[in-house]
Amino acid sequence: xxxxxxxxxxxxxxxxxxxxxxxxxxxxxxxxxxxxxxxxxxxxxxxxxxxxxxxxxxxxxxxxxxxxxxxxxxxxxxxxxxxxxxxxxxxxxxxxxxxxxxxxxxxxxxxxxxxxxxxxxxxxxxxxxxxxxxxxxxxxxxxxxxxxxxxxxxxxxxxxxxxxxxxxxxxxxxxxxxxxxxxxxxxxxxxxxxxxxxxxxxxxxxxxxxxxxxxxxxxxxxxxxxxxxxxxxxxxxxxxxxxxxxxxxxxxxxxxxxxxxxxxxxxxxxxxxxx
Amino acid sequence: xxxxxxxxxxxxxxxxxxxxxxxxxxxxxxxxxxxxxxxxxxxxxxxxxxxxxxxxxxxxxxxxxxxxxxxxxxxxxxxxxxxxxxxxxxxxxxxxxxxxxxxxxxxxxxxxxxxxxxxxxxxxxxxxxxxxxxxxxxxxxxxxxxxxxxxxxxxxxxxxxxxxxxxxxxxxxxxxxxxxxxxxxxxxxxxxxxxxxxxxxxxxxxxxxxxxxxxxxxxxxxxxxxxxxxxxxxxxxxxxxxxxxxxxxxxxxxxxxxxxxxxxxxxx
Ligand SMILES: Nc1ncnc2c1ncn2[C@@H]1O[C@H](COP(=O)(O)OP(=O)(O)O)[C@@H](O)[C@H]1O
Ligand SMILES: [Mg+2]
Numbered sequence: 447x448x449x450x451x452x453x454x455x456x457x458x459x460x461x462x463x464x465x466x467x468x469x470x471x472x473x474x475x476x477x478x479x480x481x482x483x484x485x486x487x488x489x490x491x492x493x494x495x496x497x498x499x500x501x502x503x504x505x506x507x508x509x510x511x512x513x514x515x516x517x518x519x520x521x522x523x524x525x526x527x528x529x530x531x532x533x534x535x536x537x538x539x540x541x542x543x544x545x546x547x548x549x550x551x552x553x554x555x556x557x558x559x560x561x562x563x564x565x566x567x568x569x570x571x572x573x574x575x576x577x578x579x580x581x582x583x584x585x586x587x588x589x590x591x592x593x594x595x596x597x598x599x600x601x602x603x604x605x606x607x608x609x610x611x612x613x614x615x616x617x618x619x620x621x622x623x624x625x626x627x628x629x630x631x632x633x634x635x636x637x638x639x640x641x642x643x644x645x646x647x648x649x650x651x652x653x654x655x656x657x658x659x660x661x662x663x664x665x666x667x668x669x670x671x672x673x674x675x676x677x678x679x680x681x682x683x684x685x686x687x688x689x690x691x692x693x694x695x696x697x698x699x700x701x702x703x704x705x706x707x708x709x710x711x712x713x714x715x716x717x718x719x720x721x
Numbered sequence: 722x723x724x725x726x727x728x729x730x731x732x733x734x735x736x737x738x739x740x741x742x743x744x745x746x747x748x749x750x751x752x753x754x755x756x757x758x759x760x761x762x763x764x765x766x767x768x769x770x771x772x773x774x775x776x777x778x779x780x781x782x783x784x785x786x787x788x789x790x791x792x793x794x795x796x797x798x799x800x801x802x803x804x805x806x807x808x809x810x811x812x813x814x815x816x817x818x819x820x821x822x823x824x825x826x827x828x829x830x831x832x833x834x835x836x837x838x839x840x841x842x843x844x845x846x847x848x849x850x851x852x853x854x855x856x857x858x859x860x861x862x863x864x865x866x867x868x869x870x871x872x873x874x875x876x877x878x879x880x881x882x883x884x885x886x887x888x889x890x891x892x893x894x895x896x897x898x899x900x901x902x903x904x905x906x907x908x909x910x911x912x913x914x915x916x917x918x919x920x921x922x923x924x925x926x927x928x929x930x931x932x933x934x935x936x937x938x939x940x941x942x943x944x945x946x947x948x949x950x951x952x953x954x955x956x957x958x959x960x961x962x963x964x965x966x967x968x969x970x971x972x973x974x975x976x977x978x979x980x981x982x983x984x985x986x987x988x989x
Contacts, residue, residue, distance in 0.1 A: 615822040622789050622815045623837040623888060633836065637827040714827045718870035 502684040511688040520673060520692065527669040528696070530586060531658045534593025538650060542598050543643055546605020547631055550639070556606065563602060571596035571653055572660045579664050589661040589669075596657040597650035604646025608639025641715050644708050651704060655697045670696075738924055739765035739788075739892055744797035746780070746787055747949070757783045759949035761797070765892065765926060770918055772935035773928045775945040776986060781928040782818060784945070785896045788926070789815045801892070811841075814890035818897045820881040824869040830856065831865030834884045841888075855883040858920070859913060875906035879913070886921065895927040899934070908966050911938055915964050932982050936975055937964060944982055954985050 486504070493503040514520045549556040575592055582588035612635055620634050662671025670693055677685030709716065741763035747756040757780040765771055775781055786792040788799060790809035798805050801812050817823040824833050835852035843851070856865050859879040869877050878898060885893050895914075899907045915938060918925055929935050935942050936958055944954040956978050960969055969975060 613822050615817055615819050616825060618791055618817065619815075619823045621791060622809050622813070623840060624809050624811065625837065625840040629840055633828075633839075634825065637825070640827075714868060714870075718826045718868065 500683055502687055506684045507687045507691060510682075510684040511692065514673075514685070514688065520670070520689075523668060523670050523673045524692070524696065526586075527658050527662065527671065530589045530593055530661070530669070531654050533590045534658070535597055535647070535650065535654050537590065537594035538597035538601055538654070539647060541594070542601030542646065542650075543605050543636075546602045546643070547609055547635060547639070549602075550606040550609025551631075551635065563599065567599040567603065571657055575657060575660050576664055579661065584664075584666065589658075589666075592661050593654050593657050597654045600649040600653065601643065601646040604642045604649070605639060608642025608646075609635055611642065612638040641712055644712060648701075648704060648708070651701060652697060655693065655700075659693055736767050737764055738767040738769075738802060739763070739926075740798075740800040741788070742798050742800075744784075744787060744794045744799070745949075746783055746792065746794045748783075756949035758787070758794075759951050761945070761951050763943065763952070765924060767891075768918075768922050768924055770915075770925045770938055770940045771927070771943060772939035772941075773926065773943045773945060774932055774935035774982065775928075775930065775950060777930050779945055779948070780950040781930070781945070782896055784950075785815070785894050785926075785928055789813055789894055811888075812891040814885035814888040814893055816878075816881050816885050816893065816895040816898050818900065820878045820898065821869070821874060824877060824880055824884075826868065826870050829866055829868055830861065830872070830880045830883075833869065833880060834865075834887050837884065837888045851887050852883070855887040856880070858886060858917065859883045873906075875902050875910060878902065878910060882910075882914070882917070886917065886923070890923075892924045892926060895925065897929055898927065900929070900931075907934075912964070912966070914938065919962060932979055932986075933970065936978055936982075937966070937969055942978070942982065944985055946986055946988075954982065956981065 490504045493501060494505065496503055511520070549559065574595065578592045578595065579588050582591065616634060616638065620630050625634065658669075659671040659674065662669035663675045666672045670689055674686055674689035674693075677683075677689060741761065744758055744761040744763075745756075746758040747754050749755050761784070763771075773781060773784065783792065787794045790806065790813070793807075800806070801810055806813075824830075825836070828836065831849065831852045834855055835848040838848040838851060839845075853862075853865055856862060859882050861876065861879050861883065864872075864876070869880060872880070882898070898914075899910050902910065911934065914925065914927075917923065925938075927935075927938060936956075939958055942954075942956045942958060943952055944956070945951065946953045958978065959974065960972065
């Protein structure tokens with residue numbers, strides 16, 4: 447399984463927790479976000495005089511966004527989309543972590559399925575959407591399934607990689623002290639592999655969001671993807687931009703929330719500065 | 722094997738706890754076979770402290786791995802309490818050479834010590850109590866809430882020892898446990914292990930390349946050498962229960978035994 451090692455996403459480098467006495471919270475937020483405001487301002491200024499039909503001004507985009515957020519058009523779509531994303535990711539995480547732990551521990555099984563994993567991993571996931579939806583139909587289930595399928599591979603690969611990276615001395619400890627198999631999986635292998643697993647989920651997130659949007663562009667009547675496709679088909683250009691912008695913002699917020707959860711879950715990892 | 726320097730009546734009476742016969746071990750096979758241990762015999766009596774001393778690379782870690790059930794010897798038998806064992810055994814606990822890596826960084830020290838007891842099916846309240854008792858026994862009372870990475874090397878090694886004690890095995894197997902701490906910490910840990918042996922009556926088999934350490938700690942020093950390695954000498958130290966880092970090492974028998982071991986090891 448050296449191939450898994452090559453392709454797995456790395457957990458972010460651990461470092462010491464921030465010591466007290468650094469810059470205060472307000473300053474820190476400003477330090478990490480000022481560029482966003484600069485870009486937004488530049489966008490606002492440069493798009494204000496746009497005469498290109500396909501490049502509306504930021505003002506127009508935001509006006510439409512606020513309007514459709516207010517009248518519930520986007521909210522309903524966003525909730526539908528996020529439900530798909532959430533369920534899809536959850537299924538992918540459950541399957542990816544479960545099978546990943548198994549494959550990482552059982553070497554011969556891993557060698558057998560390795561080519562299959564790498565094949566599916568290499569297929570552009572968005573390209574699978576029409577096939578899966580064609581086969582399984584248009585409901586919400588197939589959309590969730592597609593997202594789950596797309597997100598499964600990075601999580602699976604990273605879990606395998608994490609399991610293979612468990613400190614050999616800890617494995618010896620577990621063996622000598624006769625830790626029962628179930629306990630060994632839950633309390634030794636899983637926590638040891640968790641930094642890698644979480645990195646895999648972090649990689650899966652944007653893939654899931656892409657597939658979420660694409661899956662709603664196929665004969666769907668709901669969701670953010672539908673909102674974008676529908677407005678673009680009826681030449682409501684500001685709506686199209688508003689939809690895309692919203693997906694970006696939602697994706698960013700989800701990533702931030704994820705990083706917060708990660709810091710909490712992997713406190714030992716970051717604090718110990720290990721690896 | 723040569724006769725012991727001094728017969729110890731107390732040892733002669735004690736009961737045989739662990740018996741190793743004809744142990745042979747090699748890595749690889751065919752033309753690439755690398756023989757490490759050859760026809761090695763070892764007797765461990767209840768309550769005894771045995772040091773196994775030999776130069777680096779002779780096969781000390783390999784020997785302990787065979788004894789702890791991590792490796793299967795190519796030939797020979799290991800008996801504990803009269804029964805032949807094959808694989809990890811509840812009567813054997815190991816303190817690993819790279820102790821800091823054998824502690825789990827996602828668990829507090831208390832959880833690290835209590836964890837093997839969970840594997841034995843002990844309930845949570847008892848596990849925590851036993852863990853705290855054993856942490857106190859190694860001088861880490863009240864430190865159970867700390868994580869291993871918040872501790873110094875010497876403290877981590879104490880945690881690893883507490884974990885082995887809490888497991889309540891009859892024999893503690895220790896692989897160069899003090900090789901990577903500074904001299905003062907090393908002396909403290911040596912005295913700690915002597916104290917624990919007296920307090921808990923646990924039998925200890927310690928492997929080291931350090932002749933002084935082997936002599937200072939043990940009731941019996943087993944010298945292994947050559948390639949493949951085998952037992953070349955057994956020395957009963959006869960220093961009694963009380964040891965002192967200065968006085969014991971100044972004992973003429975200490976110097977005599979050291980010279981004998983050095984001489985034996987330099988023959989190769
Ligand atoms: N897993 C292994 N595979 C092959 N050779 C090994 C392995 N472990 C140790 N050896 C070899 O066996 C010999 C003894 O090693 P070891 O038992 O670690 O010695 P010691 O602990 O006495 O320093 C060394 O020559 C080493 O290179
Ligand atoms: Mg060694």
